[in-house]
Amino acid sequence: MAKHTVVTMPGDGIGNQVLPEALRVLKAVGFDAEYVHADIGWECWINEGNALPQRTIDLLAKHKLGLFGAITSKPKKEADEELKPELRGKGYSYFSPIVSMRQKFNLDTCVRPCIAFPGNPLNFIRKKPDGGFEEPFVNVVVFRQNTEGLYAGVEWTNPPDGVRTALATHPKFKPFSSTPGPDLAISVRIITRNAARKISKAGFEWANKFGYKSVTICEKPNVLRETSGMMEDEAKNVAKEYPGIALWSTNIDAQTMWLTKNPEDYGVVVASNLFGDVISDAFAGLVGGLGFAASGNIGDEVAVFEPTHGSAPKYAELNPPIVNPIAMLLSAVMMLEHVGEMEKAKQIRDAIAAVVKEGKVRTYDMMRIPGGAKSISKGAASTTQMTDAILKKLK
Ligand code: NAI
Numbered sequence: 001m002a003k004h005t006v007v008t009m010p011g012d013g014i015g016n017q018v019l020p021e022a023l024r025v026l027k028a029v030g031f032d033a034e035y036v037h038a039d040i041g042w043e044c045w046i047n048e049g050n051a052l053p054q055r056t057i058d059l060l061a062k063h064k065l066g067l068f069g070a071i072t073s074k075p076k077k078e079a080d081e082e083l084k085p086e087l088r089g090k091g092y093s094y095f096s097p098i099v100s101m102r103q104k105f106n107l108d109t110c111v112r113p114c115i116a117f118p119g120n121p122l123n124f125i126r127k128k129p130d131g132g133f134e135e136p137f138v139n140v141v142v143f144r145q146n147t148e149g150l151y152a153g154v155e156w157t158n159p160p161d162g163v164r165t166a167l168a169t170h171p172k173f174k175p176f177s178s179t180p181g182p183d184l185a186i187s188v189r190i191i192t193r194n195a196a197r198k199i200s201k202a203g204f205e206w207a208n209k210f211g212y213k214s215v216t217i218c219e220k221p222n223v224l225r226e227t228s229g230m231m232e233d234e235a236k237n238v239a240k241e242y243p244g245i246a247l248w249s250t251n252i253d254a255q256t257m258w259l260t261k262n263p264e265d266y267g268v269v270v271a272s273n274l275f276g277d278v279i280s281d282a283f284a285g286l287v288g289g290l291g292f293a294a295s296g297n298i299g300d301e302v303a304v305f306e307p308t309h310g311s312a313p314k315y316a317e318l319n320p321p322i323v324n325p326i327a328m329l330l331s332a333v334m335m336l337e338h339v340g341e342m343e344k345a346k347q348i349r350d351a352i353a354a355v356v357k358e359g360k361v362r363t364y365d366m367m368r369i370p371g372g373a374k375s376i377s378k379g380a381a382s383t384t385q386m387t388d389a390i391l392k393k394l395k
């Protein structure tokens, strides 16, 4: 029997192209695992009215470890129209399977490393006063609270009377109180103290373990006084346990502005759900963008690793596939680290670093050329060629 069982969820579009590449690399380093396929995504929605079927939840509950590609989701109207005719009008409503998965298994800690590979032509460079350029070394790990905040899913258009009545008790609701229900949309931003504390604790622990000098809590406590205020308070409380690590507090808007000014100054960044989503994409943009951005969704029992990119439907049908598998491979590396296979993780990471540094094999995104059927004839590596190059560098 293998030591680990991994639930593989390729999902939609390019998820089906990149996930098999991760399995090739995991096998090459001798990761002792069995892989069990599970369905997720748009096809499940169309045919079953549920993008995260119970059988997939059961597999994750059983095996505790998941590797996920990407899913397609579409706005409400299209979702309703694409549902198969027999299921229409029966009360099915689309909900993101990733958000569901995070909530179902309380995958409350989302880790998103944004660490530059030297030699990556997509790395951020900065103009110097003398006209030259410099490439700051970006080494940031974002800790995003993954289950609460504005993504908790507590929202309405045309809120029920009880909600309106409750809101009317707040003086600031007055300007909205006469808005007709159908014209009023509300999403609730929920922060609990425990979760706020836990995400800060996870950030500080990481900083401590990997030698980061600072943790930045990135919120907006001057305006969102209650919710961001609680995030910041708990970060301050946790910081007391780590006297050697500095706590910085930044506002999400200012942080995105400073991003290109001094990104090398940041280490671990902690944020609530929406702000963490935004700031992790922003930092990822400095180190290669979607082709390089990996993530882990980690709960007390279950953990699921995934590239942060989506299903990129416009490239999903290309043969050979052209998308960059590195984000998916780095997600597999994070999975290895999570289960304690540090040596195997390092082998893959070093091989990716070697290919990037050498610069001979580059997918279309790394060449800054348009993606499409012609990318390959312009010299871009295909998805499999990139993996092949990485496999060759494994030591
Ligand atoms: P996307 O991430 O799928 O693609 C945006 C663009 O980024 C692509 O057109 C492509 O140019 C580039 N890109 C993405 N992955 C790449 C890779 N591995 N290598 C090279 N280039 C890459 O986001 P988009 O177009 O906004 O959404 C497409 C679908 O994916 C939507 O249905 C959306 O809801 C879904 N989505 C799913 C996510 C997930 O599964 N975690 C996350 C984001 C979007």
Ligand code: MG
Binding pocket: 277, 281, 308
């Ligand atoms: Mg995102």
